[in-house]
Amino acid sequence: MNENPLRKLPDYFDPWWKIATRLPQLVEDGTLRDEVHKMPFLDYRQLNGEPEWRLAHRVLGFTTQCYVWTAGEKHIPQTLPKNLAVPYWEVSKLLGITPSLCQLIAALDNWVLVDPEGPVALDNLRTVLNMVGGDDESWFFMVSGQIEMDCGAALCGIVEAQQAVKDLDVNTYIAALEKVEKAVRKMKETLSRMRERSRPWMFYNVLRPFVAGWDSPAFKAKGWKGLIYEGVSPEPLCYGGGSAAQSATLPCIDAGLGILHQPEEEKVCTNFQSQMLPLHRDLIKALADGPSVRHFATFSKNSRALRVYNACLQAVADYRTFHLTIVTQYIIIPSRQKDTDKKYSRQAGLGTGGTGFMMYLKSLRNSVVNAFHQNDDGTEV
Numbered sequence: 534m535n536e537n538p539l540r541k542l543p544d545y546f547d548p549w550w551k552i553a554t555r556l557p558q559l560v561e562d563g564t565l566r567d568e569v570h571k572m573p574f575l576d577y578r579q580l581n582g583e584p585e586w587r588l589a590h591r592v593l594g595f596t597t598q599c600y601v602w603t604a605g606e607k608h609i610p611q612t613l614p615k616n617l618a619v620p621y622w623e624v625s626k627l628l629g630i631t632p633s634l635c636q637l638i639a640a641l642d643n644w645v646l647v648d649p650e651g652p653v654a655l656d657n658l659r660t661v662l663n664m665v666g667g668d669d670e671s672w673f674f675m676v677s678g679q680i681e682m683d684c685g686a687a688l689c690g691i692v693e694a695q696q697a698v699k700d701l702d703v704n705t706y707i708a709a710l711e712k713v714e715k716a717v718r719k720m721k722e723t724l725s726r727m728r729e730r731s732r733p734w735m736f737y738n739v740l741r742p743f744v745a746g747w748d749s750p751a752f753k754a755k756g757w758k759g760l761i762y763e764g765v766s767p768e769p770l771c772y773g774g775g776s777a778a779q780s781a782t783l784p785c786i787d788a789g790l791g792i793l794h795q796p797e798e799e800k801v802c803t804n805f806q807s808q809m810l811p812l813h814r815d816l817i818k819a820l821a822d823g824p825s826v827r828h829f830a831t832f833s834k835n836s837r838a839l840r841v842y843n844a845c846l847q848a849v850a851d852y853r854t855f856h857l858t859i860v861t862q863y864i865i866i867p868s869r870q871k872d873t874d875k876k877y878s879r880q881a882g883l884g885t886g887g888t889g890f891m892m893y894l895k896s897l898r899n900s901v902v903n904a905f906h907q908n909d910d911g912t913e914v
């Protein structure tokens with residue numbers, strides 16, 4: 534989570550802000566596209582530094598998603614008007630990410646405390662900008678945010694474990710990996726809270742269609758290769774939608790624990806990284822290039838070290854297995870229900886990031902299971 538996200542753009546950008554903060558209402562009454570067409574062409578160069586670029590990306594990103602999907606998949610536009618497209622493109626370039634919804638800017642920056650005196654914790658967080666509005670949307674993004682916070686302890690543990698490998702310090706290695714295991718277990722516990730306030734039907738039928746990208750079947754059905762960003766490129770540009778797969782959390786844990794995926798899945802993961810902030814991409818790479826925590830589990834010839842390394846793998850496998858359960862409850866089951874909103878039916882079989890997701894997610898989980906070390910005599914630890 535961004536500890537101190539900017540809450541407001543300078544007054545000059547009020548025309549953007551006034552639309553972005555009313556998106557659910559404008560979508561509901563069908564006036565959003567008219568409002569966007571009336572919006573002045575603002576000079577993005579009036580934005581000053583990364584906090585303002587990030588907030589601008591969020592404002593323009595949420596507005597773009599709603600602009601595209603507001604009238605259902607049959608009525609998507611071929612072109613994003615230049616008063617949205619050009620600043621979105623330019624700000625994205627400044628940030629080093631794509632001009633498309635990046636769930637982690639949406640989730641990591643998009644929070645405010647319910648009780649300003651209370652803690653920065655899931656029960657006291659709500660979203661600032663919303664696409665469709667309501668508690669279901671807010672809870673969905675804030676659960677992602679809390680998982681990011683939970684993951685912080687795992688990342689510290691991995692860095693400490695890498696240092697311990699360098700120092701050949703087995704006790705510190707064990708203590709560090711115990712932290713990693715505990716943090717990943719906490720991430721799973723938080724993910725299980727998704728069901729408290731974000732309902733599968735609402736997610737599938739109401740929120741999910743709005744986070745889809747231009748690689749969605751709705752674009753393919755029209756024979757379009759993407760969305761034309763007016764004033765940027767005459768050719769359509771194709772970007773995936775928002776997905777928590779753009780989170781650096783699990784890629785960092787995989788990299789730190791030395792978990793390798795199949796080439797096909799690795800390609801998809803790398804693609805998701807283009808929608809991460811460059812600093813997050815750098816962190817994944819630094820952890821992958823660091824001292825090998827995986828190798829040390831056997832090299833140290835210490836059964837406790839081996840056990841704790843395997844316990845971390847077990848926690849990651851359990852997390853991914855549970856995530857698959859959530860995906861089944863929130864996408865697979867609602868996609869089979871009769872009352873599913875046909876306005877957006879084409880997106881049923883795909884992840885919002887556009888992947889054929891069940892095979893992909895199962896393969897990622899299986900790579901963790903296959904990474905388990907055994908004792909020297911081949912027995913399970």
Ligand code: HEM
Nearest residue numbers: 677680776777778780783860863884885886887888890897
């Ligand atoms: C209703 C809840 C959720 C659903 C339906 C869901 C669905 C999906 C889908 C379909 C994918 C495949 C990639 C794509 O095409 O988008 C995915 C990947 C992923 N999701 Fe979720 N997700 C949910 C919640 C979360 C949350 C709260 C997190 C935590 C930040 C998360 C983390 C991930 C990660 C890291 C991946 C990449 C695959 C991996 O490393 O295992 N998801 N999710």
